[in-house]
Amino acid sequence: MLEVSQLGKTYGEGDGATHAIASVGFTISEKEFVCVVGPSGCGKTTLLKCMSGLLEPTAGTVELRGRRVTAPPPEMALVFQEYSRSLLPWMSVRGNVTLPLRHKKLGKGETARLVEEAVEAVGLTRFIDRYPWELSGGMQQRVAIARALAYQPEILLMDEPFASVDAQTRGDLEDLVLRVREQFGVTVLFVTHDIDESVYLADRIVVLTPSPTEVREVLSVDLPHPRDQVDTKELPEFARLRAHVYRLIKREQATGGDEDATPDSGARDAGGDRGGRDRVRG
Amino acid sequence: MRRHLELALEITVPIVLLALWGLVSASGDTFYFPPLTDILEKFQELWLFDRVGSDVLPSLERLFLGYAIACLVAVAIGIPLGLSPLLRRATSPIVEFLRAIPPPALLPFAVVVLGVGNAGKVFLIAFVCLWPVLLNTIDGVTGIDPTLRETARSYGVSGRDRLLRIVLPAASPQIFAGMRTSLSLALILMVISEMVASTNGIGFFVLQSQRSFAIPEMWAGILLLGLLGYALNLIFLLAERRVLAWHRGARASALG
16 A cells, blocks of 8 residues: 655765665555664664655655655654654643544544544543643553544554653553554554564564665564464564564674674664663674 | 741741831931831822822733733744744844844834824833744744654644644743743833823823922832732733643653
């Protein structure tokens, strides 16, 4: 349903130009869960912004159901990494989730129903009249997810949504996303730098190279559904995929052959804030 | 404990100072510093409530009218200027020039063009109060978090909703800061405007009393102006606390 072809993005012109994305192409099918994973600073956010129509690519196209994306389409909803800055602190949870629906002119009853359904799906019904800043980080991100769901998107774009919550909450939120994806029947594009996360969530993984970004490899994840934080991660197939993706990213980063020469950009960015669970030293 | 001590100090220090003033001035041998009791007597005579209708109300009317016009116009102009870098560049020399004019210099102009009635005074107050609110509104709007702008765009929030539910609230902490500065300016300009070509108002009364050597009356007027400024600021802060409750909450949670 979503097709990215030869997408490129260059900032600036001439000698001072920065080639953020060289050329990226992949497709997402209906109801699919695709994770885009790549090293930090590889232009993931730029790619997502181009895909959502917030940023104009300098080359290539993004097509949603055959129509070219030039501005944020109404079939798309975004969840940003910085939940505290994308929620409105002067509005309650209900106000935040309702705001994008106001211009859809659905009628009061229908709007309220959608809002309550979405808030319930993320388990925040008790907090619907609270303000975002009264909630924890994980709960705020759930509000952002509820806002996206109530918008009734066909595709959900998530930009490293769980990068700034603790590991425990992160697992819960991952399961929540898998659950609401079933419940609401949405297609999901999930950008992350966390390899475990990408393997755990995805039907397919798009692995990117460092900037200027290209697609390194696209691989299918044939892990059984529903996924489970313990059982799924114990499967040999999970370990295999995880190691495979890890090598892809690691090899790209360690230009010059010596892996330990770039411990900073490699190990930390690949999963440093999670107690280094991705740190596989050869 | 500390809070109680602070509150006690806040209340007792002014009382002690007043008492000292009363004691020192009690002898009443200097003409320009009459006994405090005389001043308070006049204060009661004049402002409770003999001259309220003739001087206090006209003053307050000018003050509020000028202040309200300034705030409305400043926000109405400030938001588009904040949203459009091009517009901002085009107008910034004009804004910088106009706000650099010392306000009292406009008084003769206001009297000539708008007459000795209310219009000239309201104009002067509004003209002066405009700038702090305008500049703060522009700053507030330009400072809106890019993530917030992108959120609005990606969810198709535009037009009225964007203006009233995103831009205005996001800029409101800064707008309020400007409005608070302007409030004290409004009081100053009210007094100045009433001292030139005027027939009533508190400022007029203070000057008139001084010219007719009614010194206790003059002091009573000054006292009233001080109290008025204090009360206005207090009311403003209370209103701000209510309107910006979310801002304090959000800031507290971000720091904690």
